[in-house]
Amino acid sequence: MDTMKTTAAADREAAGEASALLPPVDIVEDENGITLKADLPGVSKENLSIRVDGDTLTIEGGVSLGESQRLEAVYAEVGVARYRRSFVLGRDLDTEGIDAAIRQGVLTLRVPKREQAKPRGIAVKAA
Amino acid sequence: MYPSLTRVPGDLFSEFETLQRQVERLFGARSWPSSIRAAGRGAFPALNMGVTADAVEIYAFAPGLDPGKIDVSLDKGLLILAGERADDLPEESDNVTVYADERFSGQFRRAISLPEDVDPGRVDATYHDGILKVVVAKRESAKPRRIEVNATAAA
Numbered sequence: 001m002d003t004m005k006t007t008a009a010a011d012r013e014a015a016g017e018a019s020a021l022l023p024p025v026d027i028v029e030d031e032n033g034i035t036l037k038a039d040l041p042g043v044s045k046e047n048l049s050i051r052v053d054g055d056t057l058t059i060e061g062g063v064s065l066g067e068s069q070r071l072e073a074v075y076a077e078v079g080v081a082r083y084r085r086s087f088v089l090g091r092d093l094d095t096e097g098i099d100a101a102i103r104q105g106v107l108t109l110r111v112p113k114r115e116q117a118k119p120r121g122i123a124v125k126a127a
Numbered sequence: 128m129y130p131s132l133t134r135v136p137g138d139l140f141s142e143f144e145t146l147q148r149q150v151e152r153l154f155g156a157r158s159w160p161s162s163i164r165a166a167g168r169g170a171f172p173a174l175n176m177g178v179t180a181d182a183v184e185i186y187a188f189a190p191g192l193d194p195g196k197i198d199v200s201l202d203k204g205l206l207i208l209a210g211e212r213a214d215d216l217p218e219e220s221d222n223v224t225v226y227a228d229e230r231f232s233g234q235f236r237r238a239i240s241l242p243e244d245v246d247p248g249r250v251d252a253t254y255h256d257g258i259l260k261v262v263v264a265k266r267e268s269a270k271p272r273r274i275e276v277n278a279t280a281a282a
Contacts, residue, residue, distance in 0.1 A: 105190025105257015
């Protein structure tokens with residue numbers, strides 16, 4: 001049991017997933033797609049990575065606190081300078097059409113639905 | 128073992144504590160003594176505080192705010208940050224479904240007590256990438272100084 005746990009932890013570390021904060025998100029679906037907003041304070045456009053691997057969407061960002069000279073922390077509620085969160089997308093979503101923007105630390109992601117997945121009325125024919 | 132906030136700089140224990148902090152930072156442990164004004168986990172905005180030779184720096188992790196509407200005040204060594212974050216979630220309807228509503232919205236107010244040696248007349252606040260950084264200068268008398276050793280002519 002211990003061995004398994006150790007191996008899993010080692011795997012995570014090897015994959016660079018040692019520690020990261022889980023950013024809070026809002027997720028809203030409308031008829032054309034899904035809008036995701038994530039709080040990523042301290043993440044600039046340059047430090048943000050959005051990847052789609054198969055049907056998994058991963059948001060990852062590094063926190064940069066600017067040009068501070070020798071800062072010694074005396075109190076910290078944010079102990080990790082990295083955010084990461086993954087979501088599994090459904091097959092009805094168009095991963096090619098994802099649109100992302102970050103403004104004042106808030107990421108807005110728009111994932112459109114595939115054309116054929118948009119809701120449509122199905123006519124019922126009289127037999 | 129808690130890292131003490133009142134330490135003599137340069138001694139062996141402080142070196143050890145620095146190392147310990149670096150390890151904690153690396154692994155994300157939260158063994159800091161919590162401030163009496165920290166309103167529990169998940170308070171908005173989260174605060175970090177650090178000191179440099181010249182100033183005390185406070186970082187508030189407050190994304191998505193209008194910088195003009197953040198209220199920063201300093202009163203008797205207590206830094207208070209207040210404001211409001213709008214709820215930008217659309218109304219649910221037949222076509223709109225909300226699956227997650229985790230982001231903070233509403234009014235916030237947080238306070239943190241500063242070390243005694245700050246100059247309340249010199250405070251600077253900037254907002255960038257969703258982080259509010261407040262820099263409060265230390266009093267001149269509190270800054271580390273180098274003291275020259277004067278040579279005297281041999282008697």
